[in-house]
Amino acid sequence: MADLLVLWDVDYTLLSAGGLGNRLYEAVFKDLFGRDLTAIAPKAGRTDRAILLDTLALAGVAEPQAHVDDFLAALARQVTEIDGSAAAHVHALPGAAAAIASLAGAGLRQSVLTGNIRPLAALKLAAAGLGEHLDLDVGAYGDMHEVRAELVPVARRAARAAYGTDFGGRSTVLVGDTPLDVAAALATGARAVGVATGSFPAADLAAAGAHIVLPDLTDTSLVLAAVTGQPLPVGGRERARLGSPVSTAVASQPSRGGGAPRRLAGQSRTDATGRASSRI
């Protein structure tokens, strides 16, 4: 099997964090601004840097861009102070641990590409019992850019440095639950595997251009086939939704709700950060 780099999304793909991220946002905001945070910008598929910028603007903070780095630093500090009870509601989604173990057994490299800052991603994964087999040093995280697709080259560079292998094109596989996960893969020539365990149904992920969409991670042999692009196991065609040239063409059109950017350059930040999305 060719060398593959599998980059997992975290929230609603591998685990549910039970609102932990929102509680951290609220605590940090109160620390920094001395008042309660009343609204958090749409989060699905977006990076913390993008979510924070919009959240600060929603809260009426003047020059929100000037506060994003301070907020991210405070968020990282806050993560270190979380006690076990705060992480008690974090749990792995069905099949996640077995899927990761199976891909590791097949010799695939695995890390994360997530909107979370690294300390929070690491904490969630550890709390969910999913830390093993994921090389977080080659991951890409939500403080690195507002645009999710920009995280892909970060992970590729880190993986090349770590393993001495070039993971260009579909040698990189993104697995995620939102149209923005799919868009990040398509914009960078990677393979896109959708998992319909978040707020987006399989049809939305297929329409965004995913090469294949799984209902969940419970069928380990199906996950392995979907990630590697190998023939699906018996029964897999009934469970998975295969991408098609039609769905790929749809993904190149303006998105109908997921904010799926295809291009990295020359697009407005509004599109690139998925502000059109209204789902959390």
Ligand SMILES: [Mg+2]
């Ligand atoms: Mg997600």
